[in-house]
Amino acid sequence: MEETAPQKGTVTQRAIEQIKAMIAEGRLEPGQRLPTERDLAARLGISRSSMREAIRALTALGVLEARHGSGIYVTQLQAGDLLETFGVVADLSRGPRLVELLEIRRILESTATALAAARITPDQLGTVEKHLTAMNDTDDPEEILAHDLAFHREIALAAGNETLAAILEGLSSRTFRARVWRGYQEEGAFDRTRREHTAIHRALVTHDPEAARAAAAAHVGEVEEWLRSQLAP
Amino acid sequence: MEETAPQKGTVTQRAIEQIKAMIAEGRLEPGQRLPTERDLAARLGISRSSMREAIRALTALGVLEARHGSGIYVTQLQAGDLLETFGVVADLSRGPRLVELLEIRRILESTATALAAARITPDQLGTVEKHLTAMNDTDDPEEILAHDLAFHREIALAAGNETLAAILEGLSSRTFRARVWRGYQEEGAFDRTRREHTAIHRALVTHDPEAARAAAAAHVGEVEEWLRSQLAP
DNA sequence: ATCGTCATAGTGGTCGGACCACTCGGCTGA
DNA sequence: TCAGCCGAGTGGTCCGACCACTATGACGAT
Known part of the structure; x- marks a missing residue:
């Protein structure tokens, strides 16, 4: 019990920020595939539902792209995306x-x-x-x-x-x-x-x-x- | 059974488009409160989960704003939002x-x-x-x-x-x-x-x-x- | 009568699990 | 060798339950 400290805002919002941070810090490269929804949810200690909402939000912003049956990918982060x-x-x-x-x-x-x-x-x-x-x-x-x-x-x-x-x-x-x-x-x-x-x-x-x-x-x-x-x- | 005809894309994506259309057509004014998640989901014939994802996406885009315990509202659609x-x-x-x-x-x-x-x-x-x-x-x-x-x-x-x-x-x-x-x-x-x-x-x-x-x-x-x-x- | 308090109904937020639809790689058999 | 199948794994959808918060109005003390 060393993490989950901040507790600010909704868990979904926190998940969004964390994924954005991962990309900003270069831990996730453009075009790279993310772990599965179930994995990500488990890692951040939240439910899959909340994680899906976070992913959906970043998808709407053009940061992520979900391919049915394949996985979730970081977009090329090109201007168009x-x-x-x-x-x-x-x-x-x-x-x-x-x-x-x-x-x-x-x-x-x-x-x-x-x-x-x-x-x-x-x-x-x-x-x-x-x-x-x-x-x-x-x-x-x-x-x-x-x-x-x-x-x-x-x-x-x-x-x-x-x-x-x-x-x-x-x-x-x-x-x-x-x-x-x-x-x-x-x-x-x-x-x-x-x-x-x-x-x-x-x-x-x-x-x-x-x-x-x-x-x-x-x-x-x-x-x-x-x-x-x-x-x- | 006269609606639900198109069947294109995911149901969440469809919900997003429908809500956007409601706003574009003026059926939803800036600042106005939307029906509850449960109502909206029932109206469009989708689950609450999918509707929540649609709302979350529009929230990320600055179109909608959710207030815990109160309801969902259309933003003022100002430039800043x-x-x-x-x-x-x-x-x-x-x-x-x-x-x-x-x-x-x-x-x-x-x-x-x-x-x-x-x-x-x-x-x-x-x-x-x-x-x-x-x-x-x-x-x-x-x-x-x-x-x-x-x-x-x-x-x-x-x-x-x-x-x-x-x-x-x-x-x-x-x-x-x-x-x-x-x-x-x-x-x-x-x-x-x-x-x-x-x-x-x-x-x-x-x-x-x-x-x-x-x-x-x-x-x-x-x-x-x-x-x-x-x-x- | 007035005002603060508090119960309560209703809302969004979160969770867990189940099942469906699709993709993809490897296996199978011709 | 290769076309076809098939199954594991993935995102997509749905359900139902419960939690956290807000707003409202009834209630009681003043």
């Missing part, structure tokens, strides 16, 4: 907070596009062009949205910061854009959007960071202003 | 990803400081000055760190975007800064840090957004470069 939760924020935000999120996206997207203008490779530029033309060659809103997302995703990747790309991905989650875009596009903003995308692409081709920054900021800013006006009255 | 998880990302990131996070912080912090320069009120400016002088009047690293955090937090708040402030808060989580700052300050960077803070403050006083942006970017960039050099060899 951990920042998927960012999409939840976007999905559940409404009203003024939606504008704040767009403002953040404007800041990050403009910088990412500027970085991409300086660093983008011919290959990546080709992919960007592919999505640009595909976007202009269809009238299906769903398809346009898909290529729009891919267009910006490729640019974010070209910026060379995976974490930044993951955050922007979350800020452009399907449901988020669907909610905002729907109303925006209903006002016949297709042409304007196409021009803006073309401007961004041109800046990338000429490797002009400042022009890219301005074009991207204007692009997101347009939607931002529209959304702001919708909330004003 | 949902973005607390950002701290987990910062805590578990290492190596190159740490640099990426600092790069993101540089982007956001410089913009936030620029916005603050234009919008900060005399009251807020007073608070900023308080932390600046307190930071310079002590040698206790812990106290310096605390006032350093408060200094930047106040500036972020003055920028007028709560979501942005919450993200920066997460990117400056105690453990994150403790890990990076320790090594940085050991190299006698105190004086440089003080000069940089003074420059930021001066730009705020003169309401000069461009100077503020440059000062903040340089401030974070210094640490960023130091960290990059640490990983290079």
Whole structure:
């Protein structure tokens, strides 16, 4: 009886902290398999139910991944794994907070596009062009949205910061854009959007960071202003 | 027997989605109390155990809050509630990803400081000055760190975007800064840090957004470069 | 009548055990 | 040799019991 000293908070919360600590201290490497639920529960002196809740919480945070019949694994702890939760924020935000999120996206997207203008490779530029033309060659809103997302995703990747790309991905989650875009596009903003995308692409081709920054900021800013006006009255 | 049709994924995952949907559709308002675990489980036709895991997951994401003996409540869904998880990302990131996070912080912090320069009120400016002088009047690293955090937090708040402030808060989580700052300050960077803070403050006083942006970017960039050099060899 | 006290019902927290669904490696047999 | 089977082991689900805490209202002292 030398352990179980602290006794602070719920046992589940304690288990969460302990597993997080194991990862932070390097005792658990990314991709590594954890002991079984039953083992872990026994080690920490708690029931399997409580341990399962702890694991479920860390799974929701993108830290752990459970594979039925196989075991529990630490994720690669890549940006994408951990920042998927960012999409939840976007999905559940409404009203003024939606504008704040767009403002953040404007800041990050403009910088990412500027970085991409300086660093983008011919290959990546080709992919960007592919999505640009595909976007202009269809009238299906769903398809346009898909290529729009891919267009910006490729640019974010070209910026060379995976974490930044993951955050922007979350800020452009399907449901988020669907909610905002729907109303925006209903006002016949297709042409304007196409021009803006073309401007961004041109800046990338000429490797002009400042022009890219301005074009991207204007692009997101347009939607931002529209959304702001919708909330004003 | 008209429901329970989809049958996709685990029952817990389904429960999570359903509760999220209830909130997204407005059937559950922020701050509102949910039915009891036993009720919810019965409604969705699952066991209490599975429902508890779903609730635990949403609790970890900052969407729900459980109060022992009282009930389960939807959080205010404020930026702070949902973005607390950002701290987990910062805590578990290492190596190159740490640099990426600092790069993101540089982007956001410089913009936030620029916005603050234009919008900060005399009251807020007073608070900023308080932390600046307190930071310079002590040698206790812990106290310096605390006032350093408060200094930047106040500036972020003055920028007028709560979501942005919450993200920066997460990117400056105690453990994150403790890990990076320790090594940085050991190299006698105190004086440089003080000069940089003074420059930021001066730009705020003169309401000069461009100077503020440059000062903040340089401030974070210094640490960023130091960290990059640490990983290079 | 007022206020503090305390029993109590109801809530989330924890536990243990049972069984199901799935994975994976080794065994079996053609 | 290899395809197929099969069983041990794993996470997924369910159940029922009990504990710890909160909130409410009845009760009694003042």
